Amino acid sequence: MAYLNNIPQATDQKNASQPQILENFSQIYNVFSVDHATFDSPLGQGKHQQVTFPVNAAAAPPANEIRMYANTGTTGNTELWLRTAATNIQITSARKNGGLGNQGWTMTPAGLLIKWGSATIANDGSAQPQTFLWSSTPTDIAFTTQYWAIVQVGADPAVPTKDVNAIAYVTSVATVDRVLYNVWRRNQQGTQGTNLFPFTVWVLAIGIP
């Protein structure tokens, strides 16, 4: 049987209503026992032992409320989402990837998107600015606004004593799919570095999707 939300009616016979009422009390008990501290529980009836989110078929509609729900995230996995008055935020989403030449990202509950990455470049410092492009695969989230970024030149494990003063300066984060930066290179003698070997840049940026 199922919960009957329109009984008993005025003309119903008592012997007809009795099993319906019995069933409804049973259904109420069973439904409220899901996730909640159930009736008469010493934990406090109505409190939430846990909250379970079945996967939504669509994003929650805009409302002047905070809603939490489960839906498919950018990575294709089921993620936990927050719907604020303004936007939907994949609060548990991340691309967990990194290391040399790779990129990753994570969302925060505030709606901020943090991206990181590294790249190997072969440049003697004469071509400025350099460009670091953010990955745009289907499992990535793009910035709609990029607020902040840093770029650091990594030490070259293969040639650790050359161009030890290579420093990168961010020049622009205005274009959301890239970070522009200049590289300033000096060797141990304080002149323009001559190291033409590839070296690594490590990039971190903060924005919103």
Added chain:
Amino acid sequence: MPYTLNFPQALDFMRDSQPLMLGNYASIFNFIGQDHVPFNSGGQSGKHAQLTFPISPQDPPPTNEWKMYAKSVNNLIQIFTESALNTVIPFGEKNINQRGLVSSVKLPSGIIIKWLEIPIWDQGQIGRQVVWSLVGGDTMPFTTQYWAAVFLEYQGVNPGTDLWQYASVFDISDPTKLIYTQWFRSPTILTGVRHAAYPVLIVAIGV
């Protein structure tokens, strides 16, 4: 009056059922009144005004759903999420420490961000290491380290000695440590005479 199941039965008298029904309706009303917007609230009934989580003794069994619950770990009550992939993540675990000790935060995505400020008392060196587990307060060890950056904190430069101060990431392939280089250079000598202690600022990302 407790909530009563298995009633009314077919042979029950109304005078017996009536107080039980009254009690059950009161229980339902009180139940909904906890955490939920109560009955008769202009279409808002049933929504959650808040969520109160009694402490769960253990993680819930895995299902193809998302769950949120409270658990006590090391006498600290935290909100946890359990994903459809059965990954349990503290919802915002953090460990904030003072200078010289590592601080960390775990985001709901499972990403850990660590930061650390340590003083440096010697001259340039290649392959200096921060072994995370040996840095006091590191309660969230990386299993994989994705990204890191190292900076020297400006402490004032003595002209002619330490004109350039520089630190950079060398190797993060071992999640238990961060290896970096640090250099102090002058215009005239390869290694500058350290003018002061140059604290190193480190930030790292991993899981």
